[in-house]
Amino acid sequence: xxxxxxxxxxxxxxxxxxxxxxxxxxxxxxxxxxxxxxxxxxxxxxxxxxxxxxxxxxxxxxxxxxxxxxxxxxxxxxxxxxxxxxxxxxxxxxxxxxxxxxxxxxxxxxxxxxxxxxxxxxxxxxxxxxxxxxxxxxxxxxxxxxxxxxxxxxxxxxxxxxxxxxxxxxxxxxxxxxxxxxxxxxxxxxxxxxxxxxxxxxxxxxxxxxxxxxxxxxxxxxxxxxxxxxxxxxxxxxxxxxxxxxxxxxxxxxxxxxxxxxxxxxxxxxxxxxxxxxxxxxxxxxxxxxxxxxxxxxxxxxxxxxxxxxxxxxxxxxxxxxxxxxxxxxxxxxxxxxxxxxxxxxxxxxxxxxxxxxxxxxxxxxxxxxxxxxxxxxxxxxxxxxxxxxxxxxxxxxxxxxxxxxxxxxx
Numbered sequence: 001x002x003x004x005x006x007x008x009x010x011x012x013x014x015x016x017x018x019x020x021x022x023x024x025x026x027x028x029x030x031x032x033x034x035x036x037x038x039x040x041x042x043x044x045x046x047x048x049x050x051x052x053x054x055x056x057x058x059x060x061x062x063x064x065x066x067x068x069x070x071x072x073x074x075x076x077x078x079x080x081x082x083x084x085x086x087x088x089x090x091x092x093x094x095x096x097x098x099x100x101x102x103x104x105x106x107x108x109x110x111x112x113x114x115x116x117x118x119x120x121x122x123x124x125x126x127x128x129x130x131x132x133x134x135x136x137x138x139x140x141x142x143x144x145x146x147x148x149x150x151x152x153x154x155x156x157x158x159x160x161x162x163x164x165x166x167x168x169x170x171x172x173x174x175x176x177x178x179x180x181x182x183x184x185x186x187x188x189x190x191x192x193x194x195x196x197x198x199x200x201x202x203x204x205x206x207x208x209x210x211x212x213x214x215x216x217x218x219x220x221x222x223x224x225x226x227x228x229x230x231x232x233x234x235x236x237x238x239x240x241x242x243x244x245x246x247x248x249x250x251x252x253x254x255x256x257x258x259x260x261x262x263x264x265x266x267x268x269x270x271x272x273x274x275x276x277x278x279x280x281x282x283x284x285x286x287x288x289x290x291x292x293x294x295x296x297x298x299x300x301x302x303x304x305x306x307x308x309x310x311x312x313x314x315x316x317x318x319x320x321x322x323x324x325x326x327x328x329x330x331x332x333x334x335x336x337x338x339x340x341x342x343x344x345x346x347x348x349x350x351x352x353x354x355x356x357x358x359x360x361x362x363x364x365x366x367x368x369x370x371x372x373x374x375x376x377x378x379x380x381x382x383x384x385x386x387x388x389x390x391x392x393x394x395x396x397x398x399x400x401x402x403x404x405x406x407x408x409x410x411x
Contacts, residue, residue: 083202083225084149084178089406090353091202091225094148094360095277095336096402097236098135099374100194101153103161104128107193114193118157131375132168134397138362139169142404146177150223150407151199152234154279159185162197169199177201184221186211195219196234196278205229213257220261225409228273228349231265233258235278237288251282255292259311262341266309273350274341275407276311279400283334284316295339299354303342312345314338314357314405323359325401327371336403349410356406365397374399 102114106122109115121128140147147169156162162185170179178201186209188195198204198221205222212218217236222229235258238250258276265272276295282288289295294309296302297316302309315323315337324332336359344352367373373396 090408091149097400099398
């Protein structure tokens with residue numbers, strides 16, 4: 001290098017360094033907030049949404065929340081670690097079909113049913129907040145006002161919708177218990193745009209979260225407490241509207257897939273703690289449950305170790321007048337069920353307490369016939385209650401009752 005070039009370089013270096021020092025903090029970082037940042041709470045719908053937002057399924061329409069805020073991971077899950085102390089009565093598990101919980105963003109949905117709810121929750125002032133408040137009130141009335149320790153839900157539009165519920169629960173919960181830290185979710189892109197999700201304050205293995213079938217609402221999640229793994233299948237089977245009660249082949253396919261997964265895990269480990277929950281849209285006596293899911297209310301038959309294992313249906317042999325979760329045309333149905341593997345019936349790892357099974361039926365959730373009072377007031381029998389009228393504007397919570405059971409885990 002010539003003397004002139006060296007002199008030029010010596011003059012330029014201080015200038016470049018000074019320019020770098022003057023750059024604003026974070027300049028050049030295009031990634032935005034980290035993956036652990038929560039999405040913003042529901043916006044004030046009167047004011048609209050103020051930025052561009054994108055979900056995994058494609059671009060959003062209209063003015064919406066920032067893209068970087070919305071990019072939550074499919075599993076909002078901390079690594080498995082210490083769990084909140086187990087109460088003497090055990091952890092409380094709950095499954096609930098929360099009925100069309102859509103987020104505050106307007107999407108392009110192909111289903112007319114989905115399009116309706118998508119638009120209503122995105123545009124009607126205060127509607128989503130009202131829905132979340134009602135769900136939270138019921139859930140936090142459980143478990144000594146701590147809410148379920150493990151909550152599986154159905155009919156959730158998106159990860160954002162599930163996470164808005166998680167945030168609302170934590171806000172209303174305050175310091176009464178450990179917050180809901182983990183959310184397991186996989187988007188459903190076929191049929192109706194609704195899916196299942198798992199929310200919990202217990203440690204999870206988020207990287208093991210899978211959807212068992214691309215075309216069906218079957219979510220597999222993994223929790224780990226004291227080194228003991230619990231596999232949860234949260235599912236929502238084909239409705240009787242699209243798959244008739246007598247035919248039921250769609251629901252049988254759901255059962256076949258879930259049972260296949262259970263059998264695979266059982267043959268590898270006969271002590272596997274495997275819990276299936278969901279809105280089956282069939283009763284414990286229907287063929288999809290007994291012949292395809294291989295679930296029974298006969299505990300002795302389940303505990304026999306065989307090459308053709310069976311599952312124990314906690315909901316079988318229950319009085320539908322007391323345990324029914326859905327009511328249609330003045331008739332009770334026990335569609336929302338909890339089914340467990342033989343491993344959950346022993347005293348190793350995780351253990352279920354079958355006698356603690358309950359269908360949660362608070363008066364505030366009941367319509368005038370005692371059935372679940374849905375949030376959608378367009379149904380006449382759900383909108384008239386306690387002297388109200390069809391046009392009173394009052395709403396219920398969801399068109400299914402939740403089901404709960406206690407689980408214990410060994411130290």
